[in-house]
Amino acid sequence: MKNISKEDYLSAIYKLRDDAGEIKPNLIAENLEISPAAVTDMLKKLSADGLVQYRKYKGIKLTAKGERFAVNMIRKHRLWETFLYEVLKMPWEKIHDEAEKLEHSSSDSLVDKLDEFLNYPKFDPHGYPIPDKNGLIPKHKPVIALSEMIKNDKGVIARISDFKSELLVYAAKKGISIGQKITVKDKLEFDGSVTIIVGINEVSLSRKIASSIFIILDEQK
Amino acid sequence: MKNISKEDYLSAIYKLRDDAGEIKPNLIAENLEISPAAVTDMLKKLSADGLVQYRKYKGIKLTAKGERFAVNMIRKHRLWETFLYEVLKMPWEKIHDEAEKLEHSSSDSLVDKLDEFLNYPKFDPHGYPIPDKNGLIPKHKPVIALSEMIKNDKGVIARISDFKSELLVYAAKKGISIGQKITVKDKLEFDGSVTIIVGINEVSLSRKIASSIFIILDEQK
DNA sequence: TTATATTTTTAAGTGAGCTTAAATAATAAA
DNA sequence: TTTATTATTTAAGCTCACTTAAAAATATAA
Numbered sequence A, B: 001m002k003n004i005s006k007e008d009y010l011s012a013i014y015k016l017r018d019d020a021g022e023i024k025p026n027l028i029a030e031n032l033e034i035s036p037a038a039v040t041d042m043l044k045k046l047s048a049d050g051l052v053q054y055r056k057y058k059g060i061k062l063t064a065k066g067e068r069f070a071v072n073m074i075r076k077h078r079l080w081e082t083f084l085y086e087v088l089k090m091p092w093e094k095i096h097d098e099a100e101k102l103e104h105s106s107s108d109s110l111v112d113k114l115d116e117f118l119n120y121p122k123f124d125p126h127g128y129p130i131p132d133k134n135g136l137i138p139k140h141k142p143v144i145a146l147s148e149m150i151k152n153d154k155g156v157i158a159r160i161s162d163f164k165s166e167l168l169v170y171a172a173k174k175g176i177s178i179g180q181k182i183t184v185k186d187k188l189e190f191d192g193s194v195t196i197i198v199g200i201n202e203v204s205l206s207r208k209i210a211s212s213i214f215i216i217l218d219e220q221k
Numbered sequence C: 001t002t003a004t005a006t007t008t009t010t011a012a013g014t015g016a017g018c019t020t021a022a023a024t025a026a027t028a029a030a
Numbered sequence D: 001t002t003t004a005t006t007a008t009t010t011a012a013g014c015t016c017a018c019t020t021a022a023a024a025a026t027a028t029a030a
Helices: A004-016 A025-032 A036-048 A064-087 A095-105 A108-117 A165-173 B004-016 B025-032 B036-048 B064-087 B095-105 B108-117 B165-173
Strands: A060-062 A154-160 A181-187 A194-198 A201-205 A213-217 B060-062 B154-160 B181-187 B194-198 B201-205 B213-217
Touching: A004 A025, A004 A036, A004 A060, A004 A064, A004 A095, A025 A036, A060 A064, A064 A095, A064 A108, A064 B108, A095 A165, A095 B095, A108 B064, A154 A165, B004 B025, B004 B036, B004 B060, B004 B064, B004 B095, B025 B036, B060 B064, B064 B095, B064 B108, B095 B165, B154 B165
Parallel strands: none
Antiparallel strands: A154 A181, A154 A213, A181 A194, A194 A201, B154 B181, B154 B213, B181 B194, B194 B201
């Protein structure tokens, strides 16, 4: 496995697949910003390598081997993000793209050393769990998208999608960060936007943004 | 400049060029382990990009722009080596190859942060100088290859070539490391091998190995 | 100086991962 | 169920950094 490109496909499949563990070629194409034809091509190769289960026109699934590769890439990615943020103090919104490159350029043994140096962190700076060297993924308490919460719900911010760095800059500006307590003050059915109280601030967020922020709900009394 | 391959050519030219700053295509080909034809191809592209001065059948030189790129790559390489060795405690002989990959996958701003975190080191673990962010290269006291020393010469080990990891493992086993004091006990003209005293040990080294170890000579009394 | 050897360049071709365009299969709507 | 729409695959072709083999230039030796 010397190939950056295959690694990207496996990570993408892992991250984008549905609850049944399946995914359609188109979704991969959109996500990696390449043509569907390129995806078909690569799926044949990944299938030949025993990394995905692929039959023409059917949903695609990772094999156990493909899953191990994908989890390992995600481990590398999240450890590098943690390092860049916690140790090098790089800006929050830049670490995703840098880690994206580094994950392809570091051996397992290097990443294990990094894990040790960071003292085996369980979550990355965006709140995503970091698989350990055996592929075990730490469990959060269950989270719910902010967009799914209703008026007067309270909770703690657990995860913010790192897909768009814009979002991260915006969130930081509004005082939204992992571990913050929030309360839903209002929700508009009309456009799905929510108003929350975070710290001393009141912040309104569009449905799209709210669906990228995940919350651990407070226990019900 | 998104291209790993061009970066490799520039670093190689920088490292291998002669005292006049020139290099022959063949040397690049040998070093990168590719065909001379591939080198000709790439030289045309590098020349078109204004990175090397190239005319058919003539010696090759870096332009000022090419030099800046090369020095920047070397800065990245040596900072990553320092990090891997000093911080992650990776084995000495592995850091070169890991850094080789990382140097292509890290932005200037990431590497500047790394430099800061490492507290602006001046030399890497093999004793090579680390260019600063402006491309300035720290000066050692002048060094001489161990193979050039004569009987009874004394000095301090300043640099060990990191080209072959085998050499590094061997050197470590013999107690040879940066900063150690040595004395040349004997030198055989016959095969160029030298016997040195390092710490409490007496070690014999072939001419080839001795030519990869560089020494700061003691001041003459 | 001429002959020989070596180095470098040119020419033609390869594989990987992409592209666009056309063909085919699956899905959704009438 | 038929038709229209959308998703996927096939086919042909591109670019990049390489390869091998042959041709041309340069360097070395007789």
